[in-house]
Amino acid sequence: MVETLRFTLNGKPAVVTVDSDRLLLWVLRTDLGLTGTKYGCGESFCGACTVIVNGEAVRSCQTAVKEVKAKDVVTIEGLAGDGPLHPVQKAFVENDALQCGYCTPGMIMNAYALLRKNPRPSEADILEGMEDGLCRCGAHNRIVRAIQAAAKEMHGGL
């Protein structure tokens, strides 16, 4: 069904008139031009499409756009906006926690949500929280280190 949906996107009001059953991933990427959110598997196995909806990490490839109606959506583009890098992004840069970079937006959004819930995660908490994010280049150990560094820098707050 074609609907006009309003929601908050990266801190600003957004409105789309679309078939509301369409998946958030594709509406973000094509209708809204936010290509930082990636397709990796289409079945929520990999996490490359992860965005934040009302503070929770969500797989946008499994989320109908109608589900974000009146909600607050943050994508990788909105994490820092035009300002300085978010501490999680900064930690990824400083720890070389990426290679090809394709899974990186999803990893960062997932790490962000993880730290929101658990600002002082143990290594085991990080491994568990990131478990469903796939990286083929093998940057995992660096990603863990980056999340630890970000947690430290944020002093337990976001």
Place this chain on the structure above:
Amino acid sequence: MNEFEYWTNDAEETAFTMDRRRFLKTTGSGIFLFFRIRDFSFFTQEGPGRPNLKGGPSDFNAYLKIGEDGRVSCYTGKIEMGQGIVTSLAQMLADELDVNIDDVDMVMGDTDLCPFDRGTFGSLSTRAFGPSLRTAGAEARRVLMEMASEKLNIPVNDLATGGGVVFDKSNAKTRIAYAALAKGKKIERTLTDPVVVKKPSEFKLMSKPLTRRDAHEKVTGKAKYAGDIQLPGMLYAKILRPPAHGAKLIDADTREAANVEGARVIRDGDFVAVLHKYPDVAQSALAKIKSKFDIPAPAVDDRSIYDHLLKAAPAGKVVASGGDLSAGEKSSASVHEETYYNAYVAHAPVEPHTAVVKIEGKKATVWASTQAPFGAREEVAKELGFRTEDVRVITPFVGGGFGGKTAHGQVVEAARLARMSGSPVQVAWTRAEEFFYDTFRPAAVVKIRSGITGKGGISFWDYGVYFAGERGSEQFYEIPNHRTTAYNAGWVGGEGSHPFATGAWRAPGNNTNTFARESQIDIMAAKAGADPVEFRLRHLSDAKMKRVLQTAAEKFGWKPAKSPSGRGLGVALGIDAGTYVAAIAGVEVNRKTGEVRVKRVLAVQDMGLVINPEGAALQMEGCITMGLGYALREGLHFQGGEITDLNFGTYEIPRFSWLPKIETHIVDDENSPPQGGGEPAIVTMGAVIANAIYDAVGARVFELPMLPERVKGALHKG
């Protein structure tokens, strides 16, 4: 050795079509330096399974420009897929040229702007391209000093450079910037005689760790990949796929799909596609096509494949031999004959193959995820009937390749659909398509017969490799009587061998060969009652190999013991892309479930001169982590031509929970030429874990991946 087996397209033998004048016309004023790969041996080596290179480089194949703004641009046909050359190449150039690294722009993989390059593979960028780039940087610096000498009226010998400026050694205030020297000029130089490059003691940037230069773009979502290219009027295409390789389309009813608002169905014989301005709508419209396929009865599956391959194998070719095998066998106290297997493995980059093609008149522009933009250009030109020079391939960031993106069928599909639809078209494979059309690492078999003398020395070594390719089959131990035979040398296979496409997979051939060789060496060490490190050292004369092994043992805190010691420690050695690797791993094995947990992996490399130690460490860590996959879990499931792995639910790749403690160490060898970095450390992962499993529980696993049931099976047997 066999790096160029990656290249399988014989049509791609055009000489350099890049027109120097056209390049100069488009790039404005400045100082231009044209150069070519210095070491031609990388390009002219021939061998089994490798296409015969006609010609090879006949003109320059890279260049750099110093612009009026003082910025330095390096144009290269290489691409960035995560391996980090966007950083390390800039590091080399900036150091030789004495400019700030932030003033260097890398222009990569654009066939209109960059000169011909065969592709980014074989860990060649640093070792083959790097030395030439450094020489070009040094030459450009010399040109700038000569120009400054004229301008400042100071002899060249009294001048020095730094930070993009030439200055008087005795009075640094007398200076002139490179930008000023390049102003309004159009100076072309072609590099002919190699100039002297900097000695390691003179390095300011090289051999010092540098974090990735592309990280900021990648952490903000600004980095563009092929799928992020959106053009006005562009349509997303979804293509009807057969359920199995070899299946034939009988019938396709496309009426319902065509009724989807905005959808266009395009059909050309068996080739059926749905186009729409939204990819998800195109996908759901495609699902409405009712199709019937004639599927051939499966002749082979993932269990019967090894018997099939052994039957299909062509006659062997001896690739190395020495001594007398039968004399060796006679001198043996015991003889060990073993067979090693490994499954088909997918590349599975997180970014699937993607391409955008736009056609304007008789010209086409392509954005593609590819490791070989010039090969893609050739294929598109052929598909469209265009002249090669009328096709431009632009390579944005590539989301992982590992050898899989040296093949790029998606580019040709997008070109075909752009022509048929009259609109720009994006083809982005789904995960299922990525698994279906991958050029898998081939299933392969290695048979080894070897003996040991009463004194614990290896008496003979008779090695046969089937379908993996010979890269990494060269044994480097001191064995008096030996023979290495390759049955079908290439990883592409031949008629009647593999049920689907195979190709080069990160360190092709070598993962298979090193798994077999290093497992067998361990078996003999155990038979000889020797510590596996000590046994290896006793059979090594190569100083580099001894050094990496000794360093690894020392860093790990290795204490000699014969295996199985119950400690769960394994060792393996390998050489790939000129780099020497020693790895030691520690594992825990659950005897009940057969589950293996890798606790610690330490790898030591000798890779000659290291340009970016940080980038090199990153590649080693990536190799170790990725290597856990083929060692423990990755093996393609299939029934004939039907690939039954459609997504990561059944095809498992390494996850965070698998992560061992990873330690990497690179030995200092700065006076040797740089060697490969992207592949070597992965080759040891099969054997180092197999040997550690044996050390833990006394069970030898001969088949990759070492699934829990295989470990359990080995436990029952042993």
